[in-house]
Amino acid sequence: MPLGRQPSSRPTSRPVNINNTPLPPRIFNIPQPIQNPHHEIKEEETSSHNFNNENPLPNNPNNSQATTPTMTPITRKTMRNRAPREIIEYAEGDIDLTHLNDPTNGLLRDHAPPPQANYATIEEAQISLRNWARTHGVVYTIFKTWWRPHETGRRPYRLTYGCNRGRKRSARGNSIRKSTSGARCECPMKFQLRAEDITDPANSRWIVEHLDNRASVVHNHPPEKDPYQHVTYRKEQLTPEVSSVLLEEYAKGGAVGALKRLKERFGDIRLKPKDVYNHWEQHQRTRKEREAEGETVVDEGLAADEGEQFWW
Ligand SMILES: [Zn+2]
Known part of the structure; x- marks a missing residue:
């Protein structure tokens, strides 16, 4: 079956990662977007178009239930300024x-690429990509x-x-982080997210598209089994409530004391x-x-994230 064009039906089980190992429990199902006073994402906005639960790969055991009903066929009717491009299907x-x-770093191997899908807004697309x-x-x-x-x-x-x-390892900083989850290793994987109507991106649907030559499939490192090895995901736990307790407890017991207290209070806190x-x-x-x-x-409120997302 081609990627992204499967019959529609919604999976009933909780997603597993591609190793089929259970994901570590998360205390928040909806990722916390960057706090931006100009744009509040409502929970109902994000949940109805969440493609996180689908894995459309052919060899995924849940493949028969790959595509959500909200995934509509990608159309290029409103594209201007550039010739239509064939959608890459696997x-x-x-x-x-x-x-x-x-575990061999540098070895090119396939990962599951993000589904090619279109979304009502850039925010929905970005939340889905992050998930x-x-x-x-x-x-x-x-x-x-x-x-x-x-x-x-x-x-x-x-x-x-x-x-x-x-990208390349930077001359300083990353060179000492040899095999940590964030170490750069010139991984070639890329894909694009674009407005369907580039003349009016704010009101356009947004499309996740794979790039040619399997560029959106191949990485040169294994995935991190525990997503919380990535600081990006640990920082999602810094909700305003967690942040407020953290700051209060830090004043009393420093980082270690505050962390202990956060775990007592909130349970599965994966911050370091x-x-x-x-x-x-x-x-x-x-x-x-x-x-x-x-x-x-x-x-x-929250510490600034790393500029990975756009909010109008
Ligand atoms: Zn990679």
């Missing part, structure tokens, strides 16, 4: 997960953005995403002491900056 057997977990990546032990990050002018500035109409282990410290440190910095500007500081 036939059965085209994606081979045999070597997925081979997919988390479930599959990787992190997707924005490599390049195409902008178009807009009355209120500029708006993205197309984004190239890649694996966060892509360095995350606790970083969050507290960020809070202090923000506070000083705001005080220097003469603002009254009430609550700092």
Whole structure:
């Protein structure tokens, strides 16, 4: 069956990752988007178009239930400025997960690519992509953005995403992080997210598309079995409630003491002491900056994420 074109029916079971090992329990099912006062994502908005529970790969045991009813056929009627491109579809057997977990870094092997699907908004697409990546032990990050002018500035109409282990190792910093989950290893995996109508991205549907030459399938490293090895996903646990307890307890017992208290209070907290410290440190910095500007500081909320998502 071609990817993304399966008959519609909704899976009934909780998703498993492609190793068929149960995912570690999560205390939050909906990823926490970057806090942005200009755009609040409502839970019902995100849940009705959540493609996280589907794995359309041919060799997935749940394949017969691969596609959600909300996944509509990709159309290019409204595309302008550029010639239509064939949608890449994989036939059965085209994606081979045999070597997925081979520990050899540098070995090219297939991962499950994010489903090619279209979404009502860029936010829905990004939440779905993040869910997919988390479930599959990787992190997707924005490599390049195409902008178009807009009355209120500029708006993205197309984004190239890649694996966060892509790009070259930087000269400093990453060179000492040899095999940690975030270490760059020039992973070649890429895909794109684009507005169906590039002339009006804010009101357009958004499409996840694979790139040619299996570029959206092949990585050169295994997935992380525990998604919480990725700081991106650990930071999702920093909800305002967790943050507020963290800051309070940090003042009493430092990072280790605060972490202990957070685990007692919230159960499955996967933050590391360095995350606790970083969050507290960020809070202090923000506070000083705001005080220097003469603002009254009430609550700092979340630490800034790493700029992986757009919110209008
Ligand atoms: Zn990769």
